[in-house]
Amino acid sequence: MAAWSMIWFVSGLVPGLSAASPESAATATKAELAHALGAMRHDTPPAKVYAVWNDFCRTHFGAEKEPLVYELFGKETQIVPGSQWVHVSETSACIAWETTLPTTSWVEYGRTPACNSRTEPTERPFYIHVHYLKNLETDKVHYVRKVSVDERGKRVVSPLTTIVTRAAPAAVHVPGNLPGPPYVLDKPNTTYVLTKDITAKRTAIEVAAPGITLDLGGHTVTYHDETVPKEVFNDKWMSYVHKGAVGVKNFGHSGLTILNGTVREGQGYNVGNTESTGFIPIYMRDVSNIRIAGVTVDYWTPQNTGMRLRKPGGDVEVHHCVFLDRG
Incomplete structure (x- = not known):
């Protein structure tokens, strides 16, 4: 089965630079970029750091600046x-x-x-x-x-x-009457559809049954919106798995499909363990027959990654997705 994924590096603009029109991409001068880079600190907000990176790419990369692009x-x-x-x-x-x-x-x-x-x-x-x-x-x-x-x-x-557009037969709407967050999806072979953006201080959504389709409805799921006290992490692995903050968590429930929306890390600041576990937008383990399509994952804290499927089996298909790493 053909499956492909892709990474975008997306942000705003360097402060003081003009925004690009849809028909053209603005570029910064080398002096402007040098000034912006020189102003970076360890505590500079991720959005600002990423803005500088975005202008750096606009200035130095692209088909017009790299002849090999047209050649290839x-x-x-x-x-x-x-x-x-x-x-x-x-x-x-x-x-x-x-x-x-x-x-x-x-x-x-x-x-x-x-x-x-x-x-x-x-x-x-x-x-x-x-x-x-x-x-x-x-x-x-x-x-x-x-x-x-x-x-x-x-x-x-x-x-x-x-x-x-069609109403999904027998769909369960989230939040609807579900308590949460975390919103627990526990009806097997059911489609869950988000009806609005949701924000969670820690984990946002937990999958608790097989055969679930999670349609994000074009909305944004924000997780890890507050810092988790470091004292709760009392080992190098399982405490991060169970006490961290993730966007969508799935332990052992196969046949999951996630579509059509964004999973974004919030304002909490924690560092993942040595295997980058604890604060991932989408985290799964011991699963098979997984499909993720049309999903943007947006994250920024250290020791982190966009999706992790630990010990997967069967078919895993990830396509038409955006990995936005601001860290």
Whole structure:
């Protein structure tokens, strides 16, 4: 089974630099970058550190600055055949694709072919593009077109297509009446759909049954929003597994599918153990037949990673995902 994942490094802008328009990517001068880098400290907020990194990439990398890109991939910007993926939920959709060259991208959508709404443009050019359409009306037809703009300003616009939102039969809505966080998903072979953003001081969601589909509904799950006292970690392994803070935890329940949304680390500050366990956005062990698609994981603390599947078995498929490491 073909499975592929990708990593994006995403952030804002260096303070004092102008934002890029969707059609072009701004670059910083070497002097501006040197000044910004020189101002970094060990306690500089991750978002600010990442902003400098983002401008560094805009200034020094890309097809226009690396001749080998055009030499290897050609100068024609287009959507890679077979790369497009769409997931449609009750009130949201995830639209993803890959381009032959790095492009800034967004999705235009709406109830009519005019497509009067659009997602936020990516802040710099990427090859992989994952966008979430939110607050859609259920049981309606929605028009969609994908827009990619390369570093030369060339626009590639996909043909207009349609998607239809549908209520998921027998779905359990989260939070709904579930106590939490953590919200415990304990009904086998059930679809759970998030209806809003959720925030947890520690762990946000625990999977407690096999065959579950977790549709994030285009929403954001924020976990680890407060620091866990270091005294609770009294060994090098299991105390981190059981007393840490993770976004989605799954111990031993196979057949899990996670789709369509973001799992983001909050403001808590802890350091994972020597195997980077304790504060991971998605953590699983002793599982099989796992699928994760259209998911963004966003994390920043030391000794951390985006997803961990310890002792997996069977098929594991991870595709059209974004790993955003701010640490």
